[in-house]
Amino acid sequence: MKPGLLIVLMAVMLGACRSREPSFPVARLSIQGATLVDNGLIGWASSDVHELFSRTLRDSRRFELLEEGGQDGKDPRAQNAWSLTLELPFTREALKDGSAYSFAEVGVTLSMERRGEETDQRYQVVGLGEVRVERKDAETRREALREALRRALTQVTQAAAIQLTAVERPDAALVQDLKSQDDRIREFALRVLAERRHPAAAPLLIRQLGEEDPQTVRQAIGALSEMKSREAVPALIELVKDREVRFVQEVVFAIGEIGGPEAEAYLFTVAQGHDQPDVQAAAQRALDTLLASRKLSAPEARGKDRAEH
Template identity: 55%
Template sequence: MKPALLLTSCVLFLGACRSQAPRHPVAPVELAGDTLRDNALLGFGPEGVRELFDDALEASGRFELVSDEAPKKSRPWRLSLDVPFTREVLKDGNPHSFAEVGANLSLERFGGNTPQRYEVVGLGEAAVEEDSAEGRRTAMRAAMDSVLRQVTEAAVLQLAALERTDEALVADLQASDSRIREFALRTLAERKHPSAAPLLIERLKDTSDAEQVRRTIGALAEMKAKSAVPALIDLARGRDSGFLQEIVFAVGEIGGPEAEAYLYTVAQGHDTPSVQAAAQQALDTLYASRNHATAEARGQSHADP
């Protein structure tokens, strides 16, 4: 086969593979927040951002925009885009300032057994090459385009993870791309796969981001990962009463002998009445849940021939 013909065949083959990749139906994007309204740094409003985002979705080849009135072949994802900030920043040792745009993209789908909700984030930046109003707007638009493509790519990876088997996701935990590792971990935790717990516990020890800590605690509680109880107890030391109550309820949700002992100790001897009350409530709920499970097991044993 001639080289030119071979190259053409390869291009056509790759294009065909891409066109055959599953396309996710999405409803028209909703824009959230006030940053996009009357933003002089951008030079265009919400509709301009919507057009850029629609272009990013189309360029990915993985999304199919459906109107609210169109008949639904499958449940569409609803996308909500929030742009919390647009700003110009200086960086050490660089003569240029930089335009930065942050974006949070929420993906929601309803109608199945349980609602599905995921969130991806991105940060776009571009150097301000020309020290003028137009130069700043040009850089800000470039940063906006960059962050919209980032969150689109992240959404593709998140939705792809949902379609993968547990075995494939466990393998993805070793991927070189940190985003693939993150979405694999999220999905395994959602499925309560045992391989997720050690990594979540390690994250609990390493991260200082309060929101990520809360999400990790929630995932471990949802999994009822008893191996996480010692790490949660360590995390509680020296914390304020509000955060401590969150940990108390998470420990109660997980359960087990170590959790019971910790809750009993806190309920009996903590200095703060609100924390004592939270621990007692979590302990009572844990006892009730255990007794209910025991009663059900006894009923089942009597019913068996």
């Protein structure tokens, strides 16, 4: 086969693969936050960022902006469309150790929401754009911030596509995604499996309890609590050793939400004998809630409720 023909064939195959990737309808795209107003150096209004982000979404070929056609209310895809909200938590210049240059940094947060008949779906992804500032004049600094914003928007667009792809995938495929070499694919697959209370998520979430990042740990605690993963209780009990009171209270409430004999025994012990009164009180409240929930779920309680109605 001639080299030129081979290149054309590969390009066609690549285009076909991309065309099979799902695209996600977007009913609404909004920009929130006062960062752009507070930081005049970037020189863009919210409408400018809206246009830039819209273009980034379109260029990715993974999102369809229904509002651009003016028919989003009539389009049948609007029933299953997402609402996207972009925020810029910060725009700044930062110095790095050992560098004579400053770096323009822009952080972005993208929230995605879709209304459902029973429950709403909400997800969030973040991006950080970083560009070295070559000179200190205002024009160079402004362009560095703008380029950092472009990079951050590209990051969240890619992350959003991966997250929403995970939402549409079946459990078996997501379990396989947990073995992916891409950290983002693993993270978002785990997030969706935890939301679905799939047992494959629990061991990985328990492992995350040992991470150094506090946000990662808190997210794992919340997910395990929502899953009511009783196998996580021993790890959560171990987690509170030598920790500050407020964090211990958070974990105590999570253990109460999970429930089970081991959780109940732990809460009883803490409520009776912990050396911090605030922790004792938290454990007692969690225990009371757990016991009340257990009584309401008992067969005789359900039978009595049906008889009264």
